[in-house]
Amino acid sequence: MSRALKLAARGEGTAEPNPLVGCVVTRNGQVVGEGWHEHYGQAHAEINALREAGPQAAGGTLYVTLEPCCHHGQTPPCTQALKAAGISRAVIAQHDPFPQVNHQGIAELEASGITVEVGLLAAQARYLNAPYIKRLATGEPWIHAKWAMSLDGKIATRTGHSQWISGPVSRQRVHHLRGRMDAIVVGRQTALTDDPLLTARPAGPRIATRVVLDSGASLPIDSQLVQTALETPVLVAAGPTAAPEQVQRLTDAGCEVLQLDSANPVQRLRQLWQVLGQRAMTHVLVEGGAQVLGSLLDSRSIDELHLFLAPKLVGGNDAISAIAGTGAAHISAAMPLHGFSWEALGEDLYLHGRTEPGDGNTQGSGTDATAAKSEGQPAAER
Helix, strand or coil: CHHHHHHHHCCCCCCCCCCCCEEEEEECCEEEEEEECCCCCCCCHHHHHHHHHHHHHCCCEEEECCCCCCCCCCCCCHHHHHHHHCCCEEEECCCCCCCCCCCHHHHHHHHCCCEEEECCCHHHHHHHCHHHHHHHHHCCCEEEEEEEEECCCEEECCCCCCCCCCCHHHHHHHHHHHCCCCEEEEEHHHHHHHCCCCCCCCCCCCCCEEEEECCCCCCCCCCHHHHCCCCCCEEEEECCCCCHHHHHHHHHCCCEEEECCCCCHHHHHHHHHHHHHHCCCCEEEECCCHHHHHHHHHCCCCCEEEEEEECCCCCCCCCEECCCCCCCCCHHHCCCCEEEEEEEECCEEEEEEECCCCCCCCCCCHHHHCHHHCCCCCCCCC
16 A cells, blocks of 8 residues: 555646545555556546556455545546456555545445455545545645745845745745646735746646736736736736726736635635635645735645745844734644655755644555555554
8 A cells, every 4th residue: 555655646746636546456465557547537546557457457456545436537437447357355545535436436346246445544545635635625725835934034135125035956846846736826015026927947747827816906917927828827816896997907918817705815815715626726836925825824724834944044124024914822823734844955944844734654554564465464554
C-alpha cells in the first residue's frame, strides 16, 4: 500500500478534479502490475495496474488507495475490471465519499466473491486526498496560502516595495506550485502595486485562472493581468456595488467579472470558494496581500501554508506585515499548523504545513512493508 500511495502522488496536477489514486497488483507475494490515475478523463489506477499485470492478475491481490468506482463516468467502472481480471482479494485504503461510489464499489466486489479489506494506511490515504474530500464535503476548494517575508515578518517596505524579498530558488518553487493550481488569487492592492502576471513559468500541468479580489471592478486596463486575459483566464471578483461601466470595460477586455452579492469581504470570499468549487476547482493558491491573507485567517479558510522566509531585516513601523485583519485575541486562539516541515532553498527557508492534523507519511509501517509477501494476512495497520 505504501507503494500505491507513492504512485498516487504522481497524479498531482494532472488527475484533478478526480482524486489521486495508486494501485499495485501482487500474486504469490510478487508485484505483477502497478499504476496510478495519470490524467483526468483517462484510465483509472486499477485499469493501468491490471493492464500491466495481464493474465498474472488472476487469483492475485489488488492494493488500491481509494475504493474502486462502480459507475460509468468518464471511464467504465473499475469494479467490473477487477472481476473480469479474476482478482481474488482487494485491499482498499479508504472508501470513496463520491456519492455514486460511497461503499457501493466495496459492496459490489464483496457480492461477486472477492475478499475485501478496508483501512490499510487509511490516514495516509486521507491526507493525500484531503483536497478532494474537502471539495466533496463542503463544495469548496483546498485553499493554499503563500507569501514571502523577511525575518522580521515584513512582506514589503514602508514604501510598498517588495521585489524581491525571496531569492531565485524560492521564486522557482512558487512557479512550480502555481503550475498545479486551478486558480491563483490576489487582492486589488497587490495587483496594482506588483502588476503581476500570476502565471507559472515554465508552464505546469494546469493553467490557473487568475483571480483578483476587486470590490469595485477597478482593475486597470493596462495591467498585465488584463492585457493577457485573452491568453490566460482572468476572473475579477467584484462586490454588489461595482459600477456597471466598470464591469463592462473589464468584460470587453476579455476578463470575466463575477459580482458577489455580499457587502462583507469575508462573506464574499466564502461565496467565491463556492463558485470555484462548483467549477470543479480543487486547488486554489492565495498569494496576498496582507488584507486578503488576514481575511483568510479570520475566516479560518487556510488549509495549507507555503511560507518563504528570507534572511533579511526590513524594519519600520509602516512596513507591511504578512497578515492583517482582526487576528486572534489570545494566543490560545492562534491557528496551529500540523505536519510542519522546512527546506533550505538557496538562502531562504521554505516552511510548509497544514491547518488540520493528518498523517502525511506515505512510507507506511513495518507491517505494511511485508503485506505483499503475506497475502493471507488481514490488511490492517498494526
